[in-house]
Amino acid sequence: MKKIKIVLIALAILSMGGLAAAAETATPNVLLNPDKPGPGDIVIITVTGVTGPVEGKFGDKKLYFIPAKDSFTAVLGVDLFTEPGTYMLHIAASDKVLSNSVTVVQKKYPVQRLTLPKDMVELSPENEARADREQKKVAAIWPNETERIWNGNFINPREGEISTRFGLRRIINGITKNPHSGVDVAADEGQEVYAPNYGTVTLVDDQFFSGNSVILDHGQGIYTMFFHLSKVLVKEGQQVKKGDVIAHVGSTGRSTGAHLHWGVRVQGARVDPLLLIKLKLE
Template sequence: MSKLVVLTMFLFSIELIPEKKCYDPGEVFILRAKDKNVILKDRAIGPIKSEGDFNLFLVAGDLFEKKTSIYLPETRKTLILNICKKEFPVRKYYFPKELVDLSPEDLKRANEEKERFDRIWETINEKSYLEGSFLLPVTGIIKFNFGERRFMNDEERSPHTGIDIHTDEGTPVMASERGIVVFAGNTFFGGNSIVIDHGMGIYTMYFHLKEMFVKEGEVVERGKIIGSVGKTGRATGPHLHWGLRVAGARADPISLLEVFKKLEKKR
């Protein structure tokens, strides 16, 4: 962290949890300040909770970002946080060509679904549904991590923007935190997919489900069984793809679990 950032934080009592020289791509962190909101990419984000005169904001840089800049309107300061350089592992898959090349209809469908999801990530719900911390939606073996690069038949595809938790088909999947279901339906890549809006720009997603037990518009409590592990959509075996967006940024869900542990330790 630069001397200027440290000095600014000292003068204006801004705290970052965890405090680091640089953050991993997509790493989630908490900013503690007196401001009522923070500005991230021209959008105002409200606090996830208050502690006396201070507010706590959940922020993350995007997977591909080199720096994250956060403006504090009342403190009138811009914090510029460095993102560390990280080499992600490469995964190579080989499939018959007809399974990789999408038909015009499938491509149209996949693009429409991507647009619908993008509209969801762009929406920042001012209402916070958060109660405490997030939980791992299902236990299993994490075989494919956030940010890993994918090659299909030697052609680079989009990186992995969630984690894959492998376990038996039919294993119950829980809501990671309290929130409102903003998507529950079938998509080309994700199969049976659920997206939960936790408020303040925080969304978790649950893909490849076998069954879905919730509907759009339903408020779900932390730990509620929302579906079961499956292999619907483009999945080679039963697993849960668990993803996270924070104010539009593709963020690492594991760091979301860790940041709340660090916060609890500090209190």
């Protein structure tokens, strides 16, 4: 009996050694899609030939790797304001450390020049202070680390024609404004807005620029936001399911007519929402 046990243990050790050797021979590989992103793009990073768990960083931004069959994938956001250049990508698996780089290339976004009456452009000191406070409140949301809630593909929150694209640079009365960091969907007042994925309602607020606003936290640094709403149907802290009606389209805040402005942040990076809903995610 004792002999059999020893043989079994020896066999087990041999087979473990065999497995370890197989893992070592696999060449670690990092694949970026797209391989040369531009500012505002979303990149899927796929790591193969390593043993998990896998951790990663892009600059100071944490990457969240999800295990798949033979690989690990992470969603990386390249902020709209990123200067073209080469950026370090640091990936650490339990058995290997892989240093890689991401080349961010130039991406041309359209420019729109507008001349507007002064009173439409200049804010009163009160409104400026309010807008500033609200901007700080929103900016404090992105660094929070939360568990993954999203599951599978992100869906379109509101079908419709895109009236203002992501990244449009506006020059109003000769002054360059912040680029458009979301998309405007042409829609009628009262039309439904759907949650693009599972998430937690992290902000419901009435803000100077964005009017009635909702921000959803989908976990792992992915947030979606919806502005100028006529009616909000959710409360802060509430869990939503993919496809739930969260609000109605409106024209609240600084808006000239009913439309849905929606935006996406990935680890704080402003990215094109239309790219998020095109991703094929597990």
